[in-house]
Amino acid sequence: MSNHEQHESAHRPVQRKEMSRRQFLSYTLGGTTAFMMGGAVLPMVRFAVDPLLVKKGEGTFVKVVEESKITTEPQEFKFKVHQVDGWYESEPELVAWISRDAEGKIFALSPVCKHLGCTIFWNTKGHNEYDCPCHDARYTRDGKNITVARLPLDEYDVKVDDGIVYLGAIKPNTRV
Amino acid sequence: MFKNVYNWIDERLDITPLWRDVADHEVPEHVNPAHHFSAFVYCFGGLTFFITVIQILSGMFLTMYYVPDIIHAYASVDFLQHQVAFGQIVRGMHHFGASLVIVMMFLHTLRVFFTGSYKAPREMNWVVGMLIFFIMLGLGFTGYLLPWDNKAYYATKVGVEIAASVPYIGPYIADFLYGGDIVGAQTLTRFFAIHVFFLPGALIAMLAAHFLMIRKQGISGPL
Numbered sequence A: 001m002s003n004h005e006q007h008e009s010a011h012r013p014v015q016r017k018e019m020s021r022r023q024f025l026s027y028t029l030g031g032t033t034a035f036m037m038g039g040a041v042l043p044m045v046r047f048a049v050d051p052l053l054v055k056k057g058e059g060t061f062v063k064v065v066e067e068s069k070i071t072t073e074p075q076e077f078k079f080k081v082h083q084v085d086g087w088y089e090s091e092p093e094l095v096a097w098i099s100r101d102a103e104g105k106i107f108a109l110s111p112v113c114k115h116l117g118c119t120i121f122w123n124t125k126g127h128n129e130y131d132c133p134c135h136d137a138r139y140t141r142d143g144k145n146i147t148v149a150r151l152p153l154d155e156y157d158v159k160v161d162d163g164i165v166y167l168g169a170i171k172p173n174t175r176v
Numbered sequence B: 001m002f003k004n005v006y007n008w009i010d011e012r013l014d015i016t017p018l019w020r021d022v023a024d025h026e027v028p029e030h031v032n033p034a035h036h037f038s039a040f041v042y043c044f045g046g047l048t049f050f051i052t053v054i055q056i057l058s059g060m061f062l063t064m065y066y067v068p069d070i071i072h073a074y075a076s077v078d079f080l081q082h083q084v085a086f087g088q089i090v091r092g093m094h095h096f097g098a099s100l101v102i103v104m105m106f107l108h109t110l111r112v113f114f115t116g117s118y119k120a121p122r123e124m125n126w127v128v129g130m131l132i133f134f135i136m137l138g139l140g141f142t143g144y145l146l147p148w149d150n151k152a153y154y155a156t157k158v159g160v161e162i163a164a165s166v167p168y169i170g171p172y173i174a175d176f177l178y179g180g181d182i183v184g185a186q187t188l189t190r191f192f193a194i195h196v197f198f199l200p201g202a203l204i205a206m207l208a209a210h211f212l213m214i215r216k217q218g219i220s221g222p223l
Helices: A002-011 A021-053 B001-011 B016-023 B037-061 B071-083 B087-114 B124-147 B150-164 B170-178 B185-217
Strands: A062-066 A075-080 A084-087 A087-088 A093-100 A107-108 A145-147 A155-161 A163-169
Touching: A021 B170, A062 A075, A062 A093, A075 A084, A093 A163, A107 A163, B001 B071, B037 B087, B037 B185, B071 B087, B124 B150, B124 B185, B150 B170
Parallel strands: none
Antiparallel strands: A062 A163, A075 A093, A084 A087, A093 A107, A107 A155, A155 A163
């Protein structure tokens, strides 16, 4: 094959792949247009996706209660967290049900029912369970779902420092 | 008077062929309810467009009072509905029209499906119609948040959580829609922008393509 090609090219005038003026101009214009469009669009795209690229604030721990007040019986504690929402800063109040397990380890459960998000309470019906007033979902002391709800109650990150209980981010239940 | 004005403009710009090209075309017998009453099924596309126009107009007027801000949104909607004359009607048009658009679009889609009108050479128009369908769903989803009441808040939370369950890119979609970590100030402004500028822009472009194609290809033949 290659011999054949050489043979042909020897007899033909050399064909240079030359760019025509028209082609050159259209490439130049196209390139310039693309560059200018890119210059206009890029800032807007970066602007729109900024929330994706902002570094997530790490879960800060908030002081909630003295360690000595925590018993094996779950108790409701309210605490405020600092929340930054764009140009608004607020101090929404959160609720945690805190208790000790059999080994004396402190854990805190979120009161948001995993069924449809109502607020659960401890032992409103005398069964020593968390009860949801909306659709009768029930959870054990550890937050394990017994009926209605399909997932166990979420848990707060807990830190005990110098006799004070601090709560952090909400995470899926690690106890069941 | 009108005729004189029209003639004066027409002499200079020759506008008659322009509007004739748009408005003056034959309606085949099989799609004309005056000939066969059952042909009313061919009206659903036009009805969808009619309601879409009402949605665009009523939406434009709603923004005269509405404020997309977490502190003021609910109060502004409450004000425009209860204090402003005909507020209940204008917001009602937008609110009920939103459902009606989906219903009409669905009926139109059924008509196209059962008459086989999506077949060659009109496949592209079916695809564009599907894009319009998804744009409409997007408009419904983003518009639902704007009154900033409990229903709006939780519908958006649930909706974005569903979007977040997409494999791999789900969390990024959620962040993009939330504009942060929570349904908050930035979610509301984002949804407002998408509802009022981005999706209507895309919708109008798609509708133009939809109508150009149907004019170019003509309506499909009788069954």
